[in-house]
Amino acid sequence: QSVLTQPPSASGTPGQRVTISCSGSSSNIGNNYVYWYQQLPEAAPKLLIYTNHQRPSGVPDRFSGSKSGTSASLAISGLRSEDEADYYCAAWDDSLSGYVFGSGTKVTVL
């Protein structure tokens, strides 16, 4: 069972907005930065959002991240077929002294 809780799936039609939640606690999200990763089928994960809401160069501004208290969320606006992937949130956990991941959310473009 993952320390960070994500919904197992999310879906939308092309052009729609999809939001993925990530729930944690005061020892992880509440006290450290949240990172988001995209994993396309049969590929390595790729950084999507760092330090809660920053986008690396090359990541479209359709992807946005936010954090409030012990929860975070990733929003994908203008959904495209190439956004079909697994999405993971992550944060350092002070109690575990380790980096913890969410269970992952599979996004399907209908």
Place this chain on the structure above:
Amino acid sequence: EVQLLESGGDLVQPGGSLSLSCAASGFTFSSYAMNWVRQAPGKGLEWVSGISGSGGSTYYADSVKGRFTISRDNSENTLYLQLHSLRVEDTAVYYCARWDAAFFYDSSGYYTGVDYWGLGTLVTVSS
């Protein structure tokens, strides 16, 4: 361009040992903490271990503590993971992953995260 290339994955029997390597290029290796993250077939991501830029601080997930050892050679730009007492549940793709700074926390004391990933190497533990 940051590149991380893992090697060493293999089929090994339960109770056996294995050594993984990660050759880094495209950045000043000693200026970044490094990690190993694994993904069992069809499952999610699991952080395994991390080491600071100097090698002076190491961290391990409880699931591997006492069995795995992380190390680095900054003169060779290489990260290592020694795996001992392997179990069937250690079967996974093992990714080398760069932390976004030399230390795991920033100047404010808040921990940051992984920014680059390698392509992974498959470790299969089976009799």
